Amino acid sequence: MIKLENIHKYYDSQHVLKGIDLDIREGEVVSILGPSGSGKSTLLRCINFLEQPTTGTVELAGKKVDAESAGRSDILALRTATGMVFQQYNLFKNLTVLQNVMVGLTSVKQLKKEQAKETSLEILEKVGLSNRLDHYPAQLSGGQQQRVGIARAMALNPKVLLFDEPTSSLDPELVDGVLATIKSVAEEGKTMLIVTHELQFAREISDRVIFMEDGLIVEEGTPDQLFNHAKKERTKQFLKRSK
Ligand code: ADP
Ligand code: MG
Numbered sequence: 001m002i003k004l005e006n007i008h009k010y011y012d013s014q015h016v017l018k019g020i021d022l023d024i025r026e027g028e029v030v031s032i033l034g035p036s037g038s039g040k041s042t043l044l045r046c047i048n049f050l051e052q053p054t055t056g057t058v059e060l061a062g063k064k065v066d067a068e069s070a071g072r073s074d075i076l077a078l079r080t081a082t083g084m085v086f087q088q089y090n091l092f093k094n095l096t097v098l099q100n101v102m103v104g105l106t107s108v109k110q111l112k113k114e115q116a117k118e119t120s121l122e123i124l125e126k127v128g129l130s131n132r133l134d135h136y137p138a139q140l141s142g143g144q145q146q147r148v149g150i151a152r153a154m155a156l157n158p159k160v161l162l163f164d165e166p167t168s169s170l171d172p173e174l175v176d177g178v179l180a181t182i183k184s185v186a187e188e189g190k191t192m193l194i195v196t197h198e199l200q201f202a203r204e205i206s207d208r209v210i211f212m213e214d215g216l217i218v219e220e221g222t223p224d225q226l227f228n229h230a231k232k233e234r235t236k237q238f239l240k241r242s243k
Contacts, residue, residue: 001024001060001159001191002022002047002058002059002060002193003022003023003024003057003058004020004046004047004056004057004058005057006019006020006056006057007020007021007056007067008020008053008054008055009039009042009053009054010054015215016039016042017042017053017215018216020043020056020216020217022210022217024191025191028191028207028208029186029194029207029208030206030207030208030209030210031194031196031206031208031209032044032193032196032210032212033196033197033199033202033209033210033211033212033238033239034211034218035213035238038213038215039212039214040164040195040212041164044162044164046058047060047078047082047160047162048078048079048081049065049075049079050084055067055068060078060081060160061160063081080156081158082160082161083153083154083156083162084161084162084163084164085146085153085161085162086149086164086166087165087166089146089149090149091137091145091152092137093138094136095136096133096135096136097129097132097134098120098121098133101151101152102116102117104152104156105156108156119155120155121133123151123154124148124151126184126185127147128147128181129144129147142169142171142174143175143178146166146178150182150185154185154190160190160193161185161193162192162193162194163193163194164195165195165197166178166182167198179198179201182205199239199241203223204223206223207222208221208223209221209222209226209227211230211232211239218234219232219235226239227239
């Protein structure tokens with residue numbers, strides 16, 4: 001579903017991604033772990049060209065795009081195939097919960113209002129927000145706002161969902177509700193790539209865990225391989241916190 005080949009990213013002279021290769025099957029749930037500054041967010045954002053990789057190729061749902069020759073329609077195809085959930089929710093403050101989820105369907109997908117509403121209501125039910133449809137973001141807890149963010153990403157039915165530290169802005173008591181929501185999406189068989197610091201969660205939800213440091217994938221494997229039998233000292237050290 002996703003195939004990255006030799007992705008490099010420079011910000012000016014700073015070499016942030018140093019040759020990333022990654023192959024993700026349809027329906028696979030992959031967590032990316034690693035210290036702050038290791039390039040995790042940049043990697044996610046390079047998949048849909050929110051950041052343009054400097055060199056390398058991104059293949060997504062059968063569409064292959066070379067960083068150095070990507071055109072507008074290539075980038076649009078990558079964007080359409082992905083939904084992204086951000087640490088800071090990024091909701092429209094002047095729209096209600098229902099409108100936040102509907103807006104992509106009426107604008108991007110050009111659905112009729114009634115149809116967009118029907119789809120949105122279904123998804124908001126899944127994330128447990130049917131009783132908050134007419135609330136504005138400011139009237140919601142952080143956890144509820146993030147569940148709107150997840151609903152909005154799901155509404156467009158992307159091939160792949162990308163999560164960038166979806167619970168890092170939340171008060172501790174709100175984290176579990178959002179993690180449960182992400183877990184229920186994963187159980188529907190969606191292909192997902194999740195950057196997270198919630199090690200226990202990554203361990204439970206992932207088919208595969210990737211440990212990144214300094215712009216490179218240091219080690220990857222099943223949760224059991226990484227958490228219990230890591231080969232690299234650096235991985236062991238980082239994951240010790242989860243025991
Ligand atoms: P992580 O998500 O693992 O914390 P990031 O991908 O955010 O790491 O950042 C990796 C490195 O790239 C950091 O040194 C960061 O300062 C730098 N960086 C990230 N985004 C930008 C940007 N838009 N412009 C310049 N440097 C950036
Ligand atoms: Mg980050």
